Amino acid sequence: MRVGLPRMHRETGEKRDFLPSFVASLDAAEAEEIVLEHGYGAQMGVPATDYGASSSKARFGSFQDCLAQDVVLQIRCLPEQFFGELRPGAVLMSMMHYQTRPERVRKLAQLGVRAVSLDGLVDDYGRRLIENLAAVGWNGVEAAFMELARSYPNFDDPARPPIRATVLGSGAVGAHAVHAASRYGDARLRDDMAAGGMMGVEVRVVDYDLTCHEDYMRSLLRSTDLLIDATQRPDPTRHVVSNDWLSEMPGHAVLLDLSVDPYDFSVDPPIVKGIEGMPQGTLDKFVFHPHDAAYEELDRPIATQHRRVALSCYSWPGRNPRDCMKVYGAQLEPILRVVLTKPVDEWDIDADSLYERALARAEIKRWLKSATA
Amino acid sequence: MVEIGNGIDGSVSGAKAGVTLGLPCMGQEPEERRDFLPSLARRVGNLGLDVFVETGLGAAMGYSDSDYFNASDRVRVVERSEAFAQDVVLVLRSPDDRFELMKPGATLVSMLHFPTRVQRYRRLKELGIEGVALDLIGDDSGRRLVENMEAVAWNGLEATFGALAQTYGGFKTHDREPIRVTIMGAGMVGKHAIEAATKYGSLERARVLSGYPGVEVTVLGRNLTSDGGYLRRRLGVTDVLVDSAYRSDSSRPLIPNEWIVDMPEHAVVCDLSVDPYLLDADPPTVRGIEGIPQGTLEQYVFWPHDPNWRATIPHAIPDTNRRTSVSCYSWPGIHPRACMHKYEEQLLPCLERLLAAGGAASLKVDGGYLERALYRASMGAWSALL
Numbered sequence: 001m002r003v004g005l006p007r008m009h010r011e012t013g014e015k016r017d018f019l020p021s022f023v024a025s026l027d028a029a030e031a032e033e034i035v036l037e038h039g040y041g042a043q044m045g046v047p048a049t050d051y052g053a054s055s056s057k058a059r060f061g062s063f064q065d066c067l068a069q070d071v072v073l074q075i076r077c078l079p080e081q082f083f084g085e086l087r088p089g090a091v092l093m094s095m096m097h098y099q100t101r102p103e104r105v106r107k108l109a110q111l112g113v114r115a116v117s118l119d120g121l122v123d124d125y126g127r128r129l130i131e132n133l134a135a136v137g138w139n140g141v142e143a144a145f146m147e148l149a150r151s152y153p154n155f156d157d158p159a160r161p162p163i164r165a166t167v168l169g170s171g172a173v174g175a176h177a178v179h180a181a182s183r184y185g186d187a188r189l190r191d192d193m194a195a196g197g198m199m200g201v202e203v204r205v206v207d208y209d210l211t212c213h214e215d216y217m218r219s220l221l222r223s224t225d226l227l228i229d230a231t232q233r234p235d236p237t238r239h240v241v242s243n244d245w246l247s248e249m250p251g252h253a254v255l256l257d258l259s260v261d262p263y264d265f266s267v268d269p270p271i272v273k274g275i276e277g278m279p280q281g282t283l284d285k286f287v288f289h290p291h292d293a294a295y296e297e298l299d300r301p302i303a304t305q306h307r308r309v310a311l312s313c314y315s316w317p318g319r320n321p322r323d324c325m326k327v328y329g330a331q332l333e334p335i336l337r338v339v340l341t342k343p344v345d346e347w348d349i350d351a352d353s354l355y356e357r358a359l360a361r362a363e364i365k366r367w368l369k370s371a372t373a
Numbered sequence: 374m375v376e377i378g379n380g381i382d383g384s385v386s387g388a389k390a391g392v393t394l395g396l397p398c399m400g401q402e403p404e405e406r407r408d409f410l411p412s413l414a415r416r417v418g419n420l421g422l423d424v425f426v427e428t429g430l431g432a433a434m435g436y437s438d439s440d441y442f443n444a445s446d447r448v449r450v451v452e453r454s455e456a457f458a459q460d461v462v463l464v465l466r467s468p469d470d471r472f473e474l475m476k477p478g479a480t481l482v483s484m485l486h487f488p489t490r491v492q493r494y495r496r497l498k499e500l501g502i503e504g505v506a507l508d509l510i511g512d513d514s515g516r517r518l519v520e521n522m523e524a525v526a527w528n529g530l531e532a533t534f535g536a537l538a539q540t541y542g543g544f545k546t547h548d549r550e551p552i553r554v555t556i557m558g559a560g561m562v563g564k565h566a567i568e569a570a571t572k573y574g575s576l577e578r579a580r581v582l583s584g585y586p587g588v589e590v591t592v593l594g595r596n597l598t599s600d601g602g603y604l605r606r607r608l609g610v611t612d613v614l615v616d617s618a619y620r621s622d623s624s625r626p627l628i629p630n631e632w633i634v635d636m637p638e639h640a641v642v643c644d645l646s647v648d649p650y651l652l653d654a655d656p657p658t659v660r661g662i663e664g665i666p667q668g669t670l671e672q673y674v675f676w677p678h679d680p681n682w683r684a685t686i687p688h689a690i691p692d693t694n695r696r697t698s699v700s701c702y703s704w705p706g707i708h709p710r711a712c713m714h715k716y717e718e719q720l721l722p723c724l725e726r727l728l729a730a731g732g733a734a735s736l737k738v739d740g741g742y743l744e745r746a747l748y749r750a751s752m753g754a755w756s757a758l759l
Contacts, residue, residue, distance in 0.1 A: 028741065124718055125523075134514075162597060170571040170590070175564035182559045182594030190596060199603065200596030203559070207571035209579070209587030210551055216586070330513040333742035334722060352416050354722055 001340045002033040004069030007040055008076055013283030015043035015321040016075055020054035022329035027055035029336035034058045037066050044321050071339060075118070075328060076315065080107055088112035091344055095119045098367060100236050100261050100271055108364055114344045118328075120362035121335070128172070129358055130331045132324055135317035136258055137176025141228070142185030143319075144256040147287060147309050148226055151252040158197040165226040167205045168240055168274065173258050174230035178203045181226065211240050221248040228256045229274040236261050237269040243276040243303035257281070257312035265299055273312075277304040281312035283319065288312070335359065392728050395459030397427040399466055404670040406433035406709040407465055411444040413717045418445025422728060425449050427456035434709050460732055463724070465507070465716065469493060477501030480732040482724070484508045487755045497752065503733035507716075509750035510723055517561075518746055519719045524705035524712055525645055526565030526617070530574030532699045532707070533613055533643040536674050540639040540697050541612060545582070551589040555611040557627060557661070558618030559592050562645050566617050567592060598627050608635040614696075616661040617645040624656040630664035633694035644668075644700035650687050664692030668700035670707065675700070723747055 003026055008014050017040050026034050036051055038060050051058050066072065067085040077094040078086075080103070086092055089112060096117035098105050108115045118130045154160045165181040167174050181203045183190040193200070204224075208231075210216055221227065221241075227249065231240055246255075257278050264271040273280070279294035281287075288294050290307035298304055317324040335355045338347070347360040360366055394417050396409050408431045414424045426441045428450050438450045456462070457474035467483045467490075475481060478501060485506035487494050497504045507519045543549040554570040556563055570590045572579040597603055598618060608614065608628070614636065618627060633642075642665055649667065651658040660667070666675050667685040675682055677695040686692055705712040726743040730736055736748040748754055 025741070125715060162603065170568040175559075175567055178567055178592050179559040179564060182592055182597075190594075194596045194599075199600060200594055202597060203592040203594075205567050205571060205590040205592065207587060209571075209583060209585075210589060213586065216551065220589075327514050330742055352419060352721070354718055 001031060001071055002035065002069040003031045003340070004066035004072040005034065005036045005040060006063050006066035006072065006074055006078070007037045008074060009063075009079075010076060011282045011284040014076070014315070014318055016318055016325050017041045017044060017046070018073070019044075019322070019325050019329055020046065020050040022325070022332070023051055023058050024054040025329065025333045025336060026340075027057050029333075029340045031057060031071075031336075031340055033069075035061045035066050035069055037061065037063050044325075073332075075325075077101075077104065080104060083107050083111055083113060086111065086113050089114060089344075091116060091339060093118055093339070096364075097260065098364070098371075100264070102267060105364065105368070109368060113364070115364040116339075116359060117362045117364070117367070118332075120367065121358045122361065123354060123358060129335070129355075130328060131172070132317040132327045133172045134176045135320065135324055135327070136173050137178075137230075137316075138180045138185060139316040139319045140185075140256055140258045140311065140313065141177055141180035143286065143313075144226055144228070144254050144311050145181075145185045145189065147311065148252070148254045151254060151309055152225060153252060156196065156198065158199075160199065162199040162202040163225050164223055165201055165203045165228060166220060166224040167203060167228045167230055168207075168211060169229070169231035170205050170207050171230065171232050173232075174205060174228075177228050177230045177256075177258055178205060181228065208240075214245070217241065218245055218248045221245055222250075224249055224253060226254050226256065227275070228258060229278075230258045231274045232259070233261070233274060236271045239272055239276040240274040241276065243306050246275070246277065246306035246308060249308055251308070253308045255308050255310040257310070258316065260314060262314070263299065263302070265301075270299075270301070272302065275310075277302060277307065278310050278312050280314070282314055286311055286313035392461065392731055393423045393425060393459040394724075394728065395425045395427075395456040395462040396430055397453055397456040397462065397464055397468065397471070398430050398432075399464055400468060400471070401466055402669070405466070405703070405706060406670075407706055407713050408432075408434065408436075409463060409465070410434075410710070410713050410717060411436060411440045412714075413721070414441050414448045415444035416717075416721060417724065417728070418447035420725060420728065421447070423447050423449065425451045425456050425459050427451065427453050434713075461724075461728060465713075467493060469496075472496055472500055472502060475500070475502050478732070478734070479503065480505060480727065480734070482507060482727070487752070494752065494755065498756075504752045505727065505733050505747060506750045506755075507720070509755075510746050511749060512742070512746055518723060519716060520561075521705040521712055521715055522561045523565045524708065524715070525562050526704075527569045527574060528704040528707040529643050529645045529699065529701070530566060530569040530615070531578075532574070532673055532701075533615075533641050534574040534578060536697050536699055537613060537639070537641045540641060542639070545585065547585060549586060551586045552612045553610055554588055554590045554613040554615060555607055556590060556592045556615040556617060557598050558616070558646070559594055560617065560619050563592065563615075563617040566615050566645060570613070570615065595621070601632075604628070605632055605635050608632060609637075611636055611640060613641050613643060614662070615643045615645060618661055619646070620648075620661060623648060623658045626659050626661055626663040628662045630691040630694050633662075633664065633696055636696050638696075640696045642696050642698040644698065645704065647700070647702050647704075650685070650690065652687050652689060659690065662698075664690055664694065665698040665700060667702065670701060670703060673699055673701035673707075 071091045073093045091114045093116045121129045149155045279288045288310045295304045349360040461480045463482045480503040482505045510518045538544045675698045733751045
């Protein structure tokens with residue numbers, strides 16, 4: 001099997017490419033040839049020679065050349081306009097987010113691309129095999145506390161009460177967010193604050209059986225300095241916190257969006273964010289102050305009247321690209337052997353192999369079958 | 374020589390010819406029912422390797438010798454000594470009294486906890502046994518590959534909310550406030566405890582109580598648990614107190630017994646950290662919440678007037694102030710089949726890599742993903758540190 005590693009061509013802040021150690025893993029997993037797009041790794045400061053040294057099977061080629069291979073691997077999914085350049089039957093491995101990207105799924109299936117959603121690779125207990133949720137939690141919370149340190153009137157005052165963070169959602173992202181928030185998103189800052197005698201961070205976590213109680217939520221928001229959306233909503237067409245409720249929050253409060261649900265008005269009903277009125281951020285711009293033009297660019301049905309400093313990023317792990325790709329590369333390593341040595345049609349959902357079962361579940365054709373069953 | 378079989382990693386891969394696996398019974402206290410399942414014996418047999426199962430394995434979970442024997446024609450049911458006499462021996466909890474049954478050069482795969490069990494490490498070394506600590510198998514980021522922290526948290530919280538349903542008169546009333554859970558510690562166990570607490574420790578119970586006001590969880594890190602004034606106020610509004618803290622100083626409790634009096638009478642204390650009382654050690658170790666008993670798989674709920682309350686608490690430790698407490702040295706063991714199924718799923722890819730290498734002595738620090746993880750858990754990697 002020949003593998004293509006195209007660059008992502010997203011915002012300038014998106015620097016992530018797989019590291020040379022991952023190319024060596026592809027070689028060890030019996031890839032016939034590894035085609036890297038010209039300039040691969042350059043934005044992270046990795047010289048082209050490092051890739052060449054990692055495998056004799058590696059060569060550089062064009063973007064189109066990469067897309068023409070048997071297996072195409074990229075962390076964020078290719079823009080849909082390039083799907084047609086993939087070969088029918090090719091395996092495309094990316095963070096697909098099938099559930100909230102219905103149009104993406106439809107097009108891939110129509111073209112006969114054997115997509116594998118990296119975010120859908122889970123073990124028998126639902127634990128993701130390819131994830132950097134710790135980086136989602138920590139990078140987002142770190143950035144949020146940097147803003148809160150500016151907006152909170154007495155952040156460095158030993159007489160202030162504990163900072164109060166509220167996390168919506170208690171799943172894997174929420175758990176990392178709690179861990180990070182209890183440490184100000186930055187272990188050094190935590191140590192400095194403790195040494196200065198400042199009280200720490202009280203983190204409250206609420207799940208769907210409380211977020212639906214308006215009176216309770218309004219009361220909770222009144223005493224919330226940092227509100228974190230880490231929900232995984234069964235129905236992404238409904239907000240968890242309406243914009244009107246935000247009026248209860250202190251003026252210095254900060255909002256943090258850790259979910260990756262985008263706005264999508266191309267479907268009916270539209271897909272919306274968990275906190276109503278949050279702009280969608282990128283690696284280039286992820287902090288939005290109340291007068292930011294981004295609010296005006298949101299579609300009309302979204303209420304944005306009540307605003308606080310808001311942080312949102314499509315890809316929080318991308319803020320530390322090398323660390324992020326080291327994690328993803330290592331997690332993908334044991335899966336590659338199945339992908340590169342066993343035809344996709346033979347992946348068995350009941351196989352002895354944990355990795356083969358996970359791949360079979362995350363493959364688009366089988367996923368569609370189970371989703372419609 | 375390498376025998377070709379269907380690899381657990383899904384590809385065609387090699388299992389080193391002639392390498393054998395022994396699966397002895399755990400042989401711990403009577404209420405410890407866990408053993409590796411027939412499915413693990415079958416899957417290793419499918420690799421083309423012989424598996425030697427001790428007679429009686431899995432009996433406490435309802436399995437018979439024939440369940441193992443029939444799993445694969447590579448499985449043999451043998452006496453204990455023969456199960457221990459194989460190239461690789463797999464037992465969940467360390468068989469400290471049976472190391473001598475193993476042959477020099479063999480590999481023991483078990484929860485060996487090298488950092489806190491130096492004597493165990495030395496004994497294995499003396500006997501020439503290679504060890505791989507299941508609790509230390511971690512990926513390049515330090516994430517444990519074989520762990521059941523989820524079961525620690527969920528089983529503990531399930532028992533806790535079961536107790537709270539009895540102590541808290543308003544538990545099943547629609548006009549009550551949200552149940553308030555305070556969790557000390559946001560590490561590995563604490564993370565799972567957060568989710569478990571928001572679901573009353575059980576998805577089934579959460580479904581039944583879906584129309585009631587839910588659970589508000591408050592998590593406290595070290596810089597709040599060290600503030601006595603704050604913590605006592607917090608205890609006053611806490612229905613469930615969970616200790617999942619990793620203390621930097623285990624010679625002092627986070628919650629002295631006198632503070633327990635601040636908690637509502639109906640409150641329940643949930644111990645997930647399972648630190649022991651070791652007053653003779655230097656420095657001594659005390660429990661995070663002072664004056665609570667240490668439970669077992671046989672008894673893990675202690676009501677305030679329980680006759681066994683003091684049985685595990687040293688004389689010098691005060692316990693005057695009591696709230697219903699749940700504690701167990703092995704929370705995953707509450708549901709043994711589910712626990713062993715989970716360990717099996719996590720362990721199999723690692724086990725295949727170990728068997729392919731022929732044992733721990735051949736593991737390389739710069740091998741593949743799984744080999745690196747195994748190497749880090751081996752005695753070879755720890756020899757420099759201990």
